[in-house]
Structures are given as structure tokens and as C-alpha cells.
Amino acid sequence: MTAESAVVASPRYDDEIVKKFLLATFIWGVVGMLVGVILALQLAWWPANLGLPWTTFGRLRPLHTNAVIFAFTANGLFTGIYYSMQRLLKTRMFNDTLSNIHFWGWQSIIVAAAITLPLGMSQTHEYAELIWPIDLAIAVVWVLFAVNFFGTIAVRKVKHLYVAIWFYMSMVITITVLHVVNNLAMPATLTRSYPVFSGMTDALVQWWYGHNAVGFLLTTPMLGMMYYFLPKAADRPVYSYRLSIIHFWALVFLYIWAGPHHLLYSGLPDWAQTLGMIFSIVLLAPSWGGMLNGLLTLRGAWDRLRSDAVLKFFVVAITFYGMSTFEGPMMSIRAVNALSHYTDWTIGHVHSGALGWVGMSLFAVGYYLVPRLWKRPLHNEGWATAHFWLATIGIVLYVVAMWVSGITQGLMWRAIDDAGQLQYPNFVDTVIKLVPFYWIRLGGGLMYLTGILLMMLNIGLTIAGSSPNQAINPSPAPAK
Amino acid sequence: MSHPDNHSPQSPPPDSWHRRTLEHKSALFAVATTLAISVGGLVEIVPLFTVSAGPQAMAEVTPYTPLEQAGRDIYAREGCVQCHSQMVRPFRAETLRYGEWSRAGEYSFDRPFLLGSRRIGPDLHRLGGKYPDVWHYEHMKDPRSTSPGSIMPSYPWLLEDKIDAADVQASMTALSVFGHYTQAEIDAAPQAIAKQGEEIVGRLRQSKVENIEADHEIVALIAYLQRLGTDGKKALKNQVAQSEGAETTGSAQ
Amino acid sequence: MSRENQDVPMGHSDEADGIEEYDNALPAWWLGLFYFTIAWAVVYGVHYHFVAGRSQAGDYLAEVQAAEARWPAPDPAAVAAADPKVLAEAGKAIYMTNCIGCHGPELKGGIGPNLTDGEWIHGGSIESITKVITEGVPEKGMLTWGPILGPEKVAQVAAYIHAAGGGQ
Numbered sequence: 001m002t003a004e005s006a007v008v009a010s011p012r013y014d015d016e017i018v019k020k021f022l023l024a025t026f027i028w029g030v031v032g033m034l035v036g037v038i039l040a041l042q043l044a045w046w047p048a049n050l051g052l053p054w055t056t057f058g059r060l061r062p063l064h065t066n067a068v069i070f071a072f073t074a075n076g077l078f079t080g081i082y083y084s085m086q087r088l089l090k091t092r093m094f095n096d097t098l099s100n101i102h103f104w105g106w107q108s109i110i111v112a113a114a115i116t117l118p119l120g121m122s123q124t125h126e127y128a129e130l131i132w133p134i135d136l137a138i139a140v141v142w143v144l145f146a147v148n149f150f151g152t153i154a155v156r157k158v159k160h161l162y163v164a165i166w167f168y169m170s171m172v173i174t175i176t177v178l179h180v181v182n183n184l185a186m187p188a189t190l191t192r193s194y195p196v197f198s199g200m201t202d203a204l205v206q207w208w209y210g211h212n213a214v215g216f217l218l219t220t221p222m223l224g225m226m227y228y229f230l231p232k233a234a235d236r237p238v239y240s241y242r243l244s245i246i247h248f249w250a251l252v253f254l255y256i257w258a259g260p261h262h263l264l265y266s267g268l269p270d271w272a273q274t275l276g277m278i279f280s281i282v283l284l285a286p287s288w289g290g291m292l293n294g295l296l297t298l299r300g301a302w303d304r305l306r307s308d309a310v311l312k313f314f315v316v317a318i319t320f321y322g323m324s325t326f327e328g329p330m331m332s333i334r335a336v337n338a339l340s341h342y343t344d345w346t347i348g349h350v351h352s353g354a355l356g357w358v359g360m361s362l363f364a365v366g367y368y369l370v371p372r373l374w375k376r377p378l379h380n381e382g383w384a385t386a387h388f389w390l391a392t393i394g395i396v397l398y399v400v401a402m403w404v405s406g407i408t409q410g411l412m413w414r415a416i417d418d419a420g421q422l423q424y425p426n427f428v429d430t431v432i433k434l435v436p437f438y439w440i441r442l443g444g445g446l447m448y449l450t451g452i453l454l455m456m457l458n459i460g461l462t463i464a465g466s467s468p469n470q471a472i473n474p475s476p477a478p479a480k
Numbered sequence: 481m482s483h484p485d486n487h488s489p490q491s492p493p494p495d496s497w498h499r500r501t502l503e504h505k506s507a508l509f510a511v512a513t514t515l516a517i518s519v520g521g522l523v524e525i526v527p528l529f530t531v532s533a534g535p536q537a538m539a540e541v542t543p544y545t546p547l548e549q550a551g552r553d554i555y556a557r558e559g560c561v562q563c564h565s566q567m568v569r570p571f572r573a574e575t576l577r578y579g580e581w582s583r584a585g586e587y588s589f590d591r592p593f594l595l596g597s598r599r600i601g602p603d604l605h606r607l608g609g610k611y612p613d614v615w616h617y618e619h620m621k622d623p624r625s626t627s628p629g630s631i632m633p634s635y636p637w638l639l640e641d642k643i644d645a646a647d648v649q650a651s652m653t654a655l656s657v658f659g660h661y662t663q664a665e666i667d668a669a670p671q672a673i674a675k676q677g678e679e680i681v682g683r684l685r686q687s688k689v690e691n692i693e694a695d696h697e698i699v700a701l702i703a704y705l706q707r708l709g710t711d712g713k714k715a716l717k718n719q720v721a722q723s724e725g726a727e728t729t730g731s732a733q
Numbered sequence: 734m735s736r737e738n739q740d741v742p743m744g745h746s747d748e749a750d751g752i753e754e755y756d757n758a759l760p761a762w763w764l765g766l767f768y769f770t771i772a773w774a775v776v777y778g779v780h781y782h783f784v785a786g787r788s789q790a791g792d793y794l795a796e797v798q799a800a801e802a803r804w805p806a807p808d809p810a811a812v813a814a815a816d817p818k819v820l821a822e823a824g825k826a827i828y829m830t831n832c833i834g835c836h837g838p839e840l841k842g843g844i845g846p847n848l849t850d851g852e853w854i855h856g857g858s859i860e861s862i863t864k865v866i867t868e869g870v871p872e873k874g875m876l877t878w879g880p881i882l883g884p885e886k887v888a889q890v891a892a893y894i895h896a897a898g899g900g901q
Contacts, residue, residue, distance in 0.1 A: 046631040049633035057559070153506045174513075194592070194654050238753070239755055240754075242496075243763075253520070257523075265569040270787075270789060296757075419883060419885050570789045575797075611874050614844050615834070
């Protein structure tokens, strides 16, 4: 480990690209979460739609989801992948030019998304709203990334592929397939197109995409990053190699089947709905396999949780991963879905995944990397701990508010009075009831946003403030 | 990396099958991963293209008129789908509130599908014919004038901005690839848009709406909203009539 | 299986940037959970489709039939016999949640016609008002409220409109 850390200084690895992706991650993270906070305000207080076409909820929500998924999360994944795969494979990235095209191409795509979505240019497929020219650009940049990725694997200086690389690979392959198939469309104008599939088929293809974008962008590569950064930060061996094999193959095989749980009680044939439901249930154990390998790797390092912000973030991230991968299968059960579908319960569920698992993991990776990349201690460790508490309490407020509001609305929709008629025939009655919870959600979101702003300040002062010769030895070397 | 708690003197285990076969051979690993992620999608999606397992077509369900298609594009542009579903589920509490539950065959010409995933506002699949045109006009201008307490934004620009018939024709040309429209229908679109638009404008003027023209976006949107779910309702009525007819014949025999 | 849970390093850390891996056994409860969910999935799928022969359309029909048995349509005679004042009081709340969008909180109209001006387009008797509410006036945009409210609530709201609007 000593040698590995020293190598950072040598030109052997391209860490400039990692720095770029890291800064992009958190800058876009602030943007995505800020839009989320604005949306939360709009639901609590409708005049916040501002009466302008490009600031209405309907146009801003895709901006929020795309920013968080493709700007914050994806840049975070690229940060972790570029850093860890060079070290795991003991080689520099296959081609620096490809790395830079990947970086600048991806950021340009995000800027294009941030302009087109508020203008109302949308394909309407969730998390695939971007118009077809941008989709083409994504395909090109993604393929160049794939070439760089597999090229690096091809020129690796080690024989075997560590588990983190398996998970990264599953992302590179699956996202390619999903993106291409779900965006097959006939262009009408430069900004508008119509999908090849129609009606329920279009819906099924979309949720095959949508569910597995969660699976293979927000879950598997994030697990890969856990397998690298957690044992590094904790300085502990991974708990079980064979568990990693089993849960990896189970996840990549089973995840794909679960898409139809987004379409329960729709016009989708009953058998397809059943498949979506039962495969979601079977996903529980493989998901928890990842959680177990994460938490059990920390055996013997729990005492360090008190002082180490990176491990704190990781533990909460993995706990939320376990929680939301339990909640997801439950919500896939027909009887539960009948209540939860179309309510805020779903919104709470995705945020326990996105804020809890993805966000907290990326914060952990960020706090791990900044001192190592810029070779100086973090400006203020106390702020990192403050960030941790702001984020954790923020998530809890958010998720609990959405549980209450989701279940409340679900029950009001189905409430039947003594005469057998709807108890709340006026839909607005079921909306007004939720407004207090929307304010609580806004509070939780604001706390989370404050946390990442504090992190940005911390990173900025770390980079600008101290001089490199105050450098710490980033990973204390154990006796060899 | 060594470990102070390494209490076992045993030597490392020999390389496993997984390590020898897959982890050492990255191409094989990539192929195996691709196979693993392909099965589920193929099993679930491909059967929908077959007649027996796919959505049952309904003869009454036809493509949107040019004006309705223009309205649908506005619906997509404004992100209405972010808050409104178009899928009534087969529960009594939903059919009491909205009307007949939604069948797969009703969406044959829905490109893209607009089922939605969250009901911040009510489901709209059976909205067609529920309210007069002027209700929609007032509702878009100020949702709280028709639905006190609503949290929906106002859409005043729809009352002023105009649709472009050539733009609608571009959409129809793209959709004609999938058989939605014939060339003759595309050529006649400007007239069809004007005709249907004038009908709506006539009804709006009757209700004392002023400053309204047939090519205003609100007119296209109203045309689309008034169409929603109506084909399916017709189809389901006909199905009931047919099955009742069959029963009568059956009992007469 | 002699190495179970013994935290034996695999010895490949030089190939994984120094990260060591143990090869500990799969936790028994975890494996049990995995097997259980697989078994449950198979049993559920077979039971739903082949044993119980369920479908969402069938479930819906059953739900509607159960509701019809539990809340049979009210006897028109009983509704007619109820005191109009009692009915109207109950009808006010229904009116306020459902009708004010078009007819206004004071029944003075808006999108829909004024209900207080003494002009009854479709007749001002309680029967006529009930009929209009139940069946709607689709060409004018008046909803078909019968299936939404049910006959009892329709009778209540009709009584309210009749009383508050000064029906004949």
C-alpha cells in the first residue's frame, strides 16, 4: 500500500482526468440538488412556478432527474472508475485523448440537456427525455469511453480482474444496450422524434430501460466503487470473495427482469407483470449480498467510524442501500403496489436510493480522493462531519415525509364511505392534505443541499488554501 | 497488505474456476455479462410483438387527428406526464373516480406512451368528454378558478402562442413511417386543423371566450384532452354490446 | 469447507492495488433468504396463474360484484321519502367539493349555468335536477355524476340545489 500511494505522484497514472471528473461531480451535484429543492418548493407553494414556461414543474423535473443521474452520479462514477481502474490494473488509461474527449463530451451533453429540457424539448421517456441529437452524442461519447475502458483492461499489468472491474464492466455493457434500444426513434424535426415502439410495448421497453438505468448506473458501478474505496479507506480485507461472485452474477442476471414492476395493474399482460414482481422479490438477497460484503468488511474497523468521515458516509450509504433494496421488492408486490403506485412513496423510495446510497457513497469517495489527488489534508475535517449529519438528517426527514404523504394519499384515493362511494371524490382534497409534508420534504432537501455546499467550500479551500508541501501521507502504511 | 489478526497459517487457496476462466479472460467475462443481461429483456419484451401475447388491437382505436397530435406534442413539451397519469387501474376506487380501467389496445397509436409514474394531479385517461371545452380553457389559464386548492401552475402562454401547420405535418410525416397517417392526410392537415380548430373556437366563443383563434396552442391541447380515452370507451361499449348479443343468441338456441 | 469463516486472505492483493480478500462462507441466513425468495417466486407464479387462475380483470370483476352485494342500489322510494331538508344539508358538502368548479360557491354559475336565476334549462323539479346530475349533459360539458357520486349522494346534492336555487 505504501508503494501504491507514492505512485500517485508519478506520471504512471492519469490523475488529472480524475480531478476534472471529481470537480464536475460536485458542481453538477449542487445544480441537480438545487433544482430538486426548487421543485420541492413548487409542490408546497405553487407560485414558485414563476409563471414562466421554462420554470414550470413539468419542465424542470426532468432537468432535476437528469442532472442527478447523468451529471452528478455519472461523473462521480467516472471519477471513481478512472481513479481505481488504473490502480487495480496497474496501468495508465489506455488513451489520454479518449479520456479527455469523454470528459468534455460528457460535460457538453449535460450543458445541452440543461438548455433543452427547460425549453420543453423532451422525448418524455423518464430519464431518457433528451432529444435525439443529444442521444446520438451520448452514444458516441459512451462508445469512446467503452473503447478506453476495454483498452485499459486489454493493456493491464495484472492477470486477473478485481471484483470492482466486473461491476464497472456490467455498467459499460448494459447502459450501451439500454440507451440504444430505448431511444430508437424516427426524427420529425431537429428537436422532436417519435419512438419506434408504441403504447404498452413502448412502456415496457422504457421501464426495462428505466429500471436498469437504476440497476446498472446507480447500483452496480456504485457497488464496484464500494469494493475499491471501502477496503482502502478501512484498510481491511473484503469479507468474502465467493459472496462477491454470487451476488455479482445474480444481480446482473436478475435485475433486467424486474422492469415490469413499474407497470403493475397496467395493460401489460398478467404474466409479464408477474415476472416483474417475482424477480423483484428474488433480487432482495443478491442486493443484500453487496450490503453484507460492505458492512462485514468493516469488521475490526468500527472504532474508526468515530473519527473517519469517509467511513461514516460509507456506512450510512450501505445501510440505505440495504433499506431501499428491501423496500423496492416490497413495493413490487401487487397488493403493496396497489397502494404505493403513483404516490409519493415511490418518490421517497428513489430518494433513499439516490440521496442515501448514491449521494453518501459519492461523498465518501470525494472525501477519500480530495486529499490524495491534491496531496494536502482536507481543509476542515469538522465540516466533513457536519456535512455527514446534515445529509443524514436531511434524508431521514425527506424519506419519512414521503412515506407519510404517499400512504396518506394512497389511502385517501381508495377510501370508501358507508354508502360504498368514494370518500374523497374531489381529487384536490387528497392533494391539499400533503402540503405540510411537502414543506418537511423541502426542509430535508435544503439540509442535504447545505451539506454538499459545505463540502464544495471544503474542497475549494483545500485546493486553494494550503500548500502542497504540507502534504500528508494519504494512507498510513501498515507494516509490510 | 498484511494483517495483525491473520491467525491462520494456511496458504492461500488455489485459483478458483471463476478466477481462471473469467477473471483472467476479460473478453470472455464481457461476453458472459452480455449474455446474463440479455435473457430477461428478451423473454419479457419479444413476446409483445406476437399477436397472441401482445396488446389486443381495438378497431375503434384510430390515430390522433392532426390538431390532436399537435396538442399531444404540447402535452409532451409541457411535461404534463410528470404529474398526470393516463392509466386507470382495475380497482373499483379508480373506476368510480375516473371511469373504465385502461386496456392495452387503447394505446396502439401512443408514440410515445404517456402512462406516467406519479399522480400529483388526477389521472387523465378518461378525461375526454368529461368537461366542456371552456372548462379546459379556464383551467389552463388559472387552474384555481376551476379547481380551488389546485397546486398546478398556470399556463397563460398556451392562450397566446400558436401552432404551425407545417410543423404538425413534419410530425405526421415521421409518424407515417409507423402507419399513423397517409400522404393524403398529411397534405390535407392544414385544412383538417382549421376545421377542427374552428369547431372548438365556436364552442369557446359561445361560452364568451374572446381573443381566441383556431391556431392557438390551447385549442390543440383541448382537442387532444377531449379525445383522451374516448376510443377505448367506444370499444368497450361495443364489446359489451357484442357479448350481450352473443348471450342472447346463445340463450335463444 | 474447512476454511469457513476463518478470514484466510486469498493472497491476491498485489493484483488488486493492495486490497486483500477473504473467502468467507456465505452467511447461512443470507443463503436461506435467497433460496426462500426463489421458492416463493415459483410458488406464487404457479399459484396465481395456474392454481387460482387469477387475472387482474377477474380480480376487478370480483371486487365490483362484492361491492354490489354489499351496497345494493338504494330503493328509489326510500330516497324519495327522505326529508328534503335532511337531504339538502348532506348535499351542501357534496356540492362544495364537486360542483363549485363550474357552478360557483353561491350557485351563481361560471362555466356552468347559474342555478339561482329561476331559469331551469332542463326543468326545475327535483326529478329533473336529479336526472341532469345523474346523466349529465355531455354536449354542454356537464359531467355524468351518477357513477361518480352514486344515487344517494346525487339525491342529496339535487335536494341541495333544489332548495338553495329555488327550484320548482
